[in-house]
Amino acid sequence: MLARASEGSWPFGLNFLIPILDRIRYVQSLKEIVIDVPEQSAVSLDNVTLQIDGVLYLRILDPFKASYGVEDPEYAVTQLAQTTMRSELGKLTLDKVFRERECLNSNIVHSINQASDEWGIRCLRYEIKDIHVPPRVKESMQMQVEAERKKRATVLESEGTREAAINVAEGRKQAQILASEGQKAEQINKASGEAQAILAKAEAKAKAIGMLSDALTEQNGGAAASLSVAEQYVSAFSNLAKESNTILLPSSAGDISGMVTQAMTIYGTLAKSSPKAAVAVLEEKSDNFRCPSSP
Known part of the structure; x- marks a missing residue:
């Protein structure tokens, strides 16, 4: 075996x-x-x-x-x-x-x-x-499972609501930030445009003053300036009848030669010390001869 x-x-x-x-x-x-x-x-x-x-x-x-x-x-x-x-x-x-x-x-x-x-x-x-x-224990376990399932569903729903609220708030926040940045950029662009406009006006005025100063220093420049002041003076008074405003006039308003002589005297005095200042005064006198516009 x-x-x-x-x-x-x-x-x-x-x-x-x-x-x-x-x-x-x-x-x-x-x-x-x-x-x-x-x-x-x-x-x-x-x-x-x-x-x-x-x-x-x-x-x-x-x-x-x-x-x-x-x-x-x-x-x-x-x-x-x-x-x-x-x-x-x-x-x-x-x-x-x-x-x-x-x-x-x-x-x-x-x-x-x-x-x-x-x-x-x-x-x-x-x-x-x-x-x-046992059957009773089984029923209790089933109820516990259902309660736990409902609890998880409630928690998930609340978390979903919370996430949705956070997303909405975050969206509003981003929208406000973008809007404020847009306004900021708009204000910066507007200020930059105004600054450039002021600078352009200043440069144009400076060039005009320079050209006028050069013209006045030429021969017969003073006579031309006197003629320009007289023409603006007469033009200003010719427009008074067209306006309904009440204005105060100096007692010598009809003395054109006196006004022109006064302006040219001031110009001659300043021209000796500062030609540009003289041109500025001449422009100011000319502006005074213009009629004020209606309100």
């Missing part, structure tokens, strides 16, 4: 049986064995009675210990798995039983292996199949 023997029995290889004296007492399989653990009741840490069953996977590592160390190894391991499962469930609350099923399986395997080493058996893994709770 060709067989594998355990410790203290036949060695490996070819062995012979002596009729009547020798006989095969136990036959052990070294394959992985699957055992269905029957459903049993267990109480969780929060005093909830559960109905739970599982599947146990084991393998015989030492046939001699499995044969002579325990009467029925499979039954012994099954009972050990049930007691260990009840013990481990008593350490967890109902919520943790569902959440930590993988950890519970590992703890059961570890506890079984500590006791089954003397039997030559190794527990490979344990899987919980079904967990049944």
Whole structure:
């Protein structure tokens, strides 16, 4: 007979049986064995009675210990798995039983292996199949799940409203910033335009004064200036009848030659010290001869 023997029995290889004296007492399989653990009741840490069953996977590592160390190894391991499962469930609350099923399986395997080493058996893994709770507890769990779902929906809705409000406020803020920047740019452009206009007017006036000053320094420039002042004086008085305004006139308003002589005298005095100042005075006198416009 060709067989594998355990410790203290036949060695490996070819062995012979002596009729009547020798006989095969136990036959052990070294394959992985699957055992269905029957459903049993267990109480969780929060005093909830559960109905739970599982599947146990084991393998015989030492046939001699499995044969002579325990009467029925499979039954012994099954009972050990049930007691260990009840013990481990008593350490967890109902919520943790569902959440930590993988950890519970590992703890059961570890506890079984500590006791089954003397039997030559190794527990490979344990899987919980079904967990049944009482109807009232199941209803309470369902209500809790619905409440949690409503809570999450409310939180999500409030967060959505909050995000929408933030987006609206941020949009208004950006719009106000853009509007203020637009107004700022508009004011800067307007001020720049006014400054350029004032500068252009000043440059034009300076050029006009320079040209007038150059013209007055030429031959017969004084006579031309006197003629221009006289013409503006006469033109101003000719327009008085066209306006309905009441104005005050000097007593010598009819003395054209006197007014021209006065203007030219002032011009001659200033021309000696500052030609540009003289031109400015001449322009001011000419402006005084213009009629004021209607309001």
